[in-house]
Amino acid sequence: MKERRKHLISARLSEIPGRGPLRVARLMAGRQTPHRFRTRRNFWSYVGLGLVTFDRGEYRLVKGRVVRRAQPTKIRGLNRNPSPQLKEIFKSAALTAIRRPGPFKDYYDPRLQQGRDPEMLRLNVARKLAALVLSLGKKGGHYRAEGLPSPA
Numbered sequence: 001m002k003e004r005r006k007h008l009i010s011a012r013l014s015e016i017p018g019r020g021p022l023r024v025a026r027l028m029a030g031r032q033t034p035h036r037f038r039t040r041r042n043f044w045s046y047v048g049l050g051l052v053t054f055d056r057g058e059y060r061l062v063k064g065r066v067v068r069r070a071q072p073t074k075i076r077g078l079n080r081n082p083s084p085q086l087k088e089i090f091k092s093a094a095l096t097a098i099r100r101p102g103p104f105k106d107y108y109d110p111r112l113q114q115g116r117d118p119e120m121l122r123l124n125v126a127r128k129l130a131a132l133v134l135s136l137g138k139k140g141g142h143y144r145a146e147g148l149p150s151p152a
Contacts, residue, residue, distance in 0.1 A: 016093075016132055027089050027133065034137030040127075043134045047090055048082020049127050051075055078123075094126035104128070 037043040044050040055073045059066050097104035104125050111121055135141075 016129065016136075023089055023093060026085065034134050037134060040131040040134055043130055044127055045079055046083060046086070047130055048078055048084070048087035049090060049123065049130060050079045052077060052079050090126040090130050091122070093129050094122050097129065098122065098125055 034043075037046065041050060052075070053073045054076050057069065059068055061067070094104070098108040098121075099105070107128075108121055108125060112118060
């Protein structure tokens with residue numbers, strides 16, 4: 001907790017809904033430097049929020065001609081070698097953010113009413129939180145709720 005106070009980014013990460021001082025301290029210790037991740041998808045895979053897909057081959061031979069398969073790529077689930085500490089931080093922060101009034105609850109509730117899978121919605125919120133953390137760590141700035149998509 002003392003080390004967290006030394007860094008300017010800790011105050012900015014605390015602005016994000018679902019983040020308390022303890023989660024921010026654990027997050028800063030686990031993620032190290034944000035510049036090691038080129039994109040948010042790389043960060044999602046590191047955290048354990050990246051989807052693993054499986055494809056037997058996009059193309060196949062039919063009577064000597066190359067034909068594209070009609071089957072879509074299969075999703076196997078989340079990657080199996082995550083950083084358990086960071087994954088727990090983002091998943092619990094997503095739960096906290098959708099329970100309290102704010103932009104993430106405004107994102108979650110209408111989609112839940114539409115019949116979307118609650119598990120996938122929580123994953124989406126956790127991924128949004130991870131992308132926010134990465135962006136704030138790389139570019140600086142402050143958290144603004146206006147950047148989130150509207151529920152309409």
